[in-house]
Amino acid sequence: MKDIINTVIFFLLRTFAILIAFFVAYFFVFKAMKPTFLDNLCFTDTDKCNLLYMYRYKNTFLAQDSSSEVWFWYNGSKLFIYGQLNGKCDLTEYVPVVVLSVSKNVKNTSELTYEYLPSECIYTVETIISMYKKDYSCQLEKIHVLNTSSDITNNIFNIIQTLYNNNTIHID
Secondary structure, three states, X not given: OHHHHHHHHHHHHHHHHHHHHHHHHHHHHHHHHHXXXXXXXXXXXXXXXXXXXXXXXXXXXXXXXXXXXXXXEEOOOEEEEOOOOOOOOOOOOEEEEEEEEEEEOOOOOOOEEEEEEEEEEEEOHHHHHHXXXXXXXXXXXXXXXXXXXXXXXXXXXXXXXXXXXXXXXXOO
């Protein structure tokens, strides 16, 4: 009889320990890790993330946002957004683009600010892709970034902010 009682107590203690371990793991993953790390790294809630197809070299990159299919190019100082302007340029290998000047916030250098500049005519996406492939031997990368806005310009700027925060690009 004593052996049966000991076996039942041991079984209950082991079951209780397993349940405690399960609840600790659950709260650790879903209350601590998920909102802090997993969501920001786009491992969970991927509907809030954008997939970027990107060519990068040093402090420049050309990327396409998969959700809006908009291409944008950062040349180290300016951000060029393709496909937002109608019109033609004088040369056929050039297209009109929206231009943003990107800089650090004077009050908080971890935040970036942008300012619209007059539109410009620059190389087509295909020409820049060719440059990245041939001149720099860059490969197409796929990265996920958190999407915080439905507006294309704000979303692209938020992508720039994320890349800056992750030390992918540097802004002086």
